[in-house]
Amino acid sequence: xxxxxxxxxxxxxxxxxxxxxxxxxxxxxxxxxxxxxxxxxxxxxxxxxxxxxxxxxxxxxxxxxxxxxxxxxxxxxxxxxxxxxxxxxxxxxxxxxxxxxxxxxxxxxxxxxxxxxxxxxxxxxxxxxxxxxxxxxxxxxxxxxxxxxxxxxxxxxxxxxxxxxxxxxxxxxxxxxxxxxxxxxxxxxxxxxxxxxxxxxxxxxxxxxxxxxxxxxxxxxxxxxxxxxxxx
Amino acid sequence: xxxxxxxxxxxxxxxxxxxxxxxxxxxxxxxxxxxxxxxxxxxxxxxxxxxxxxxxxxxxxxxxxxxxxxxxxxxxxxxxxxxxxxxxxxxxxxxxxxxxxxxxxxxxxxxxxxxxxxxxxxxxxxxxxxxxxxxxxxxxxxxxxxxxxxxxxxxxxxxxxxxxxxxxxxxxxxxxxxxxxxxxxxxxxxxxxxxxxxxxxxxxxxxxxxxxxxxxxxxxxxxxxxxxxxxx
Numbered sequence: 001x002x003x004x005x006x007x008x009x010x011x012x013x014x015x016x017x018x019x020x021x022x023x024x025x026x027x028x029x030x031x032x033x034x035x036x037x038x039x040x041x042x043x044x045x046x047x048x049x050x051x052x053x054x055x056x057x058x059x060x061x062x063x064x065x066x067x068x069x070x071x072x073x074x075x076x077x078x079x080x081x082x083x084x085x086x087x088x089x090x091x092x093x094x095x096x097x098x099x100x101x102x103x104x105x106x107x108x109x110x111x112x113x114x115x116x117x118x119x120x121x122x123x124x125x126x127x128x129x130x131x132x133x134x135x136x137x138x139x140x141x142x143x144x145x146x147x148x149x150x151x152x153x154x155x156x157x158x159x160x161x162x163x164x165x166x167x168x169x170x171x172x173x174x175x176x177x178x179x180x181x182x183x184x185x186x187x188x189x190x191x192x193x194x195x196x197x198x199x200x201x202x203x204x205x206x207x208x209x210x211x212x213x214x215x216x217x218x219x220x221x222x223x224x225x226x227x228x229x230x231x232x
Numbered sequence: 233x234x235x236x237x238x239x240x241x242x243x244x245x246x247x248x249x250x251x252x253x254x255x256x257x258x259x260x261x262x263x264x265x266x267x268x269x270x271x272x273x274x275x276x277x278x279x280x281x282x283x284x285x286x287x288x289x290x291x292x293x294x295x296x297x298x299x300x301x302x303x304x305x306x307x308x309x310x311x312x313x314x315x316x317x318x319x320x321x322x323x324x325x326x327x328x329x330x331x332x333x334x335x336x337x338x339x340x341x342x343x344x345x346x347x348x349x350x351x352x353x354x355x356x357x358x359x360x361x362x363x364x365x366x367x368x369x370x371x372x373x374x375x376x377x378x379x380x381x382x383x384x385x386x387x388x389x390x391x392x393x394x395x396x397x398x399x400x401x402x403x404x405x406x407x408x409x410x411x412x413x414x415x416x417x418x419x420x421x422x423x424x425x426x427x428x429x430x431x432x433x434x435x436x437x438x439x440x441x442x443x444x445x446x447x448x449x450x451x452x453x454x455x456x457x458x459x460x461x462x463x464x
Contacts, residue, residue, distance in 0.1 A: 134403035134404060135403075135404050136402045170367060171399070172367050177431070178427055178428070178463075179462060180428070182462060183458060183459055183463060184424055184455065187451065188420040192401045192412055196401075219416055219419065219451065219454075223415070227416075230414060231410075
């Protein structure tokens with residue numbers, strides 16, 4: 001049995017909301033074109049080729065706080081999480097579990113949705129992005145999210161990069177070129193977030209916190225020697 | 233014989249200018265504290281322990297355009313390059329060659345200094361940073377530098393990352409924390425510059441151009457699979 005623990009889906013009801021409300025036409029086009037992301041019957045059929053493969057479901061970008069403001073993102077998260085819960089209920093042998101997405105620009109609602117998703121829908125963890133609309137995760141406002149998932153639920157956090165094309169690679173430019181924001185920017189941003197979580201002391205405050213980073217730890221495993229020398 | 237082709241020095245006369253004119257006290261302190269960077273007699277003595285090691289000399293950060301405006305950076309480059317040429321003349325068995333630094337914020341002067349450094353001082357290539365004070369290397373203004381070193385001199389370009397602490401890792405912050413700008417930011421920036429050079433077509437325009445990137449190619453060797461998939 002092989003369980004892919006970081007697989008993405010986009011429930012159709014969520015995709016519709018993204019199409020209506022996202023201000024990033026690039027991401028909408030990208031997600032709409034990836035049929036296996038939202039056509040789950042087609043995915044299940046495809047997966048039949050590899051009967052020993054199971055997938056833990058996580059929501060694809062854009063996350064709720066990237067699509068709607070704090071008054072709307074909680075509803076978006078509920079739609080996404082209900083959709084993933086439904087997939088797990090329908091095809092438990094393909095999808096043994098899912099992970100809730102949270103409206104991170106509204107922390108009280110994120111806590112509420114975390115509890116609902118885990119306790120009512122059976123989610124096995126939470127997914128957050130490496131930043132909340134560009135803000136670092138070690139801002140005190142976000143601490144209750146890390147605390148709750150660790151201390152109350154004892155479940156892990158999946159962390160996904162969210163650097164957008166609008167984040168320029170050079171100070172005199174308006175956006176990233178040649179997909180650099182994704183190809184190189186995502187692993188960079190993941191590792192930056194990892195460093196911030198460590199050095200801001202989050203693991204001291206929450207020694208039992210478990211974090212699953214995307215892309216096998218991004219840059220950190222490859223630059224461990226550099227990190228050890230310069231951060232020693 | 234082991235030749236380290238990317239070793240840094242800081243001629244004392246250049247260090248003095250950096251101390252007087254740099255607006256980045258962090259880098260001045262860092263360089264001043266690294267004795268082996270500017271006390272070359274001490275370095276030569278240290279190197280005596282490993283008689284089979286030779287070093288090709290390149291200038292340490294900050295590069296001339298990071299210290300002075302376009303009217304002053306050419307003089308800074310001459311001071312640095314004269315200093316490195318003197319080290320090579322004095323200890324040819326330790327330092328078989330050096331590479332010129334260029335005042336990249338003044339392209340005509342950079343060309344002139346390249347010619348002088350290679351033809352009069354015997355430099356075996358040029359060093360540039362991954363950006364010119366934050367501007368990407370594929371801006372047409374910088375093309376003559378790549379063209380000249382390739383077509384006229386047939387010598388390689390050493391490329392060094394230059395991301396400063398002032399480049400914030402998050403959009404709502406003013407600077408990078410926990411040395412992230414250097415530990416993770418430098419390999420990221422090197423790979424971003426490599427991608428820009430490739431996709432902007434610089435190797436199509438200058439098929440014989442040779443580029444030596446710092447840190448063994450930075451992220452590219454490790455993320456070759458990701459790059460191949462997403463850039464295919």
